[in-house]
Amino acid sequence: MFDMEYARWLDESHRHINDLRGGLATHLSDGDLRIIVDECLTHHDELFQLKAVAAKADVFHLITGLWATPAERCFLWMGGFKPSELIKILLPQLDPLTEQQIVGICSLQQSSQQAEEALSQGLEQLHQSLADTVASESLCEVTDMGNYMGHMAMALGKLSNLEGFVRQA
Incomplete structure (x- = not known):
């Protein structure tokens, strides 16, 4: 379940990053950028909530990092992120x-x-x-x-x- 939710979260994360890049490229006002940044922060809060639920269900699955992207696994492998x-x-x-x-x-x-x-x-x-x-x-x-x-x-x-x-x- 966590793996599927994390994949969904990653897809949304890419959309948020593209929105932020687009806002920076078009020189949006600080107020408009703040809205995009707040959406990104809320999105990351969702990840922490997903991880908390996963930790309760199977903490070992979460800490092994098999669900993570290759870049995330690389950081974890190098001594912990x-x-x-x-x-x-x-x-x-x-x-x-x-x-x-x-x-x-x-x-x-x-x-x-x-x-x-x-x-x-x-x-x-x-x-x-x-x-x-x-x-x-x-x-x-x-x-x-x-x-x-x-x-x-x-x-x-x-x-x-x-x-x-x-x-x-």
Whole structure:
């Protein structure tokens, strides 16, 4: 379901990008451009809502990235996609900018980096906690099936926290 909705979202995204390019090429007024930009932002909000629903249904499908475009998979493969890195890539393309716009973008980049670091630390703690639970001595003892099942349930409970990380990201 998510794959089909994402494909639909991509088609609409291309339309929004073309509208924005056309507006820039025809030098629309700031008010008219604002309308197009607001539509683009609303469209991206829809993607985050789709991903939140997908995370609840099957977080592993979402984090594997098989649904993503080849370019998105490339960014994910190179160590995880970070919005702060995208800002670094885009900033030189956004000329001319006012001093206030540059300060705003730099502030956005800094807050993005802080959020990324917090998520990375939390995910690292989750990985460690999960590894500790799975590798616990009593889990390796298959003789006590009830204890084994209890540890596996605890590990799966911790793994369910992954959905929260995906929503935060």
